[in-house]
Amino acid sequence: MIKICLDAGHYGKYNQSPCNKKYYESEAMWRLVEYLKEELLAYNGVHIITTRSSIDQNPALYNRGQRAKGYDLFISEHSNAVGSGVDNNVDYAVVYRSYKNKNNSDGLGLRLAKAVADTMGTKQNPRTSTCKSEKGNWEYYGVLRGADDAGCPLFYIVENSFHTNPKSTEWLLKDDNLRKLAQAQAKAIAEYYNLKVIPTLPAKAITPESDxxxxxxxxxxxxxxxxxxxxxxxxxxxxxxxxxxxxxxxxxxxxxxxxxxxxxxxxxxxxxxxxxxxxx
Ligand SMILES: [Zn+2]
Known part of the structure; x- marks a missing residue:
């Protein structure tokens, strides 16, 4: 059994895109997490919790990370921003992982970043990154600090390119694309843990006369x-x-x-x- 904790990055209407006023990071990532949950549950032996039961709930960052106690994997979903205006150039996927590279977390992190980049067709190379506190003794990001302190072996922030980039913003506004993004991330996770798809069950008795x-x-x-x-x-x-x-x-x-x-x-x-x- 693989236990996964999924976190939609923000609540309510948060981080509106300067490229298209219809885009809010919170809304797109909420949908992405819902799809990712569905896609992951199509595999055998997967258990999922999410850190919010509705998009209007806003538990504290650290507490969201702490929900990963007893879980194998924590993922927080985001779209990135460079400055506050439109930027036509910066367009890449980045996954933040443990700065200590706990349990060789770079491996799955890079797979996730590549899955996002391949699906979105982003301009610059996918990558992993880290961010530690000023004194350098803990994770800078609250969700990752919470997950680390909870003893979760692998924890990530996935930045699905930039909502300051017009092309990526338009892409993320399409529901079909969010579904594709969820499928690609689920596949990367399934390959990492060697998960198998649950075979669908024929509805009727099978006899020599069957389909x-x-x-x-x-x-x-x-x-x-x-x-x-x-x-x-x-x-x-x-x-x-x-x-x-x-x-x-x-x-x-x-x-x-x-x-x-x-x-x-x-x-x-x-x-x-x-x-x-x-x-x-
Ligand atoms: Zn975010």
């Missing part, structure tokens, strides 16, 4: 569940004798004596659920 796509789903899942000695099934959508016997072997493996009296030509609800859940 070949549903039969293929069963064949793929059976291959993943059955012992090495069982010959691998061809993923051909044809529910023949080998698939039928594979179902019987799978029931035997699960200790489902009652099912064993059947001939293995019907993959019912409990079997589909067991296959989807990866039960062996």
């Amino acid at each position: 070949p796509e549903d039969i293929k789903w069963a064949q793929e899942r059976l291959n993943a569940m059955l012992p090495d000695w069982y010959p691998e099934l061809q993923i051909d959508g044809d529910y023949g004798p080998k698939t039928r016997i594979a179902v019987l072997v799978y029931w035997n493996q699960l200790g489902w004596g009652k099912h064993m009296q059947d001939d293995g030509t019907r993959i019912g609800k409990s079997t589909r659920e067991a296959l989807a859940a990866g039960r062996k």
Whole structure:
């Protein structure tokens, strides 16, 4: 189980773009966090909390970081600004990570920065950065300090380019693009933790007369569940004798004596659920 704490950078209507008055950093990042939560939950073994239950809530920075206690990963989502006016040139993704490079945090940080840059098509190279307090003995940013003090192993601020850049601002205003950004970040996180997508479950019982796509789903899942000695099934959508016997072997493996009296030509609800859940 990977536990992730997501933080939408700001509340209410905060940080209006000088390029387009419709853009507020708080609103775009709130939506991005909602999408990122959905995209991450499409993977197996992921648990998510968010630091705000509504966009109008404003817990203190440090407290938001502290929510990451017992969590594996903390991410705060932002768009960046250079000065207060429009800047046509500065356009890049930067991810702030632990200045101590705790648990080699630069690795995932750079992957996230690259995922943002590739998706947004930003001008300058993606990068990681750090910021420590004046005396140099703690994280400068309150959310990161909170997460660090809570013992969270990996914590980041993701700056999804600049809302002072007109091109990036227009890009971030489109909902479809925020969805793409969430998918790209979720993929980077999934690759880092080696997470697998939860297979979708066919709705009806699977029989030799079923849609070949549903039969293929069963064949793929059976291959993943059955012992090495069982010959691998061809993923051909044809529910023949080998698939039928594979179902019987799978029931035997699960200790489902009652099912064993059947001939293995019907993959019912409990079997589909067991296959989807990866039960062996
Ligand atoms: Zn921000």
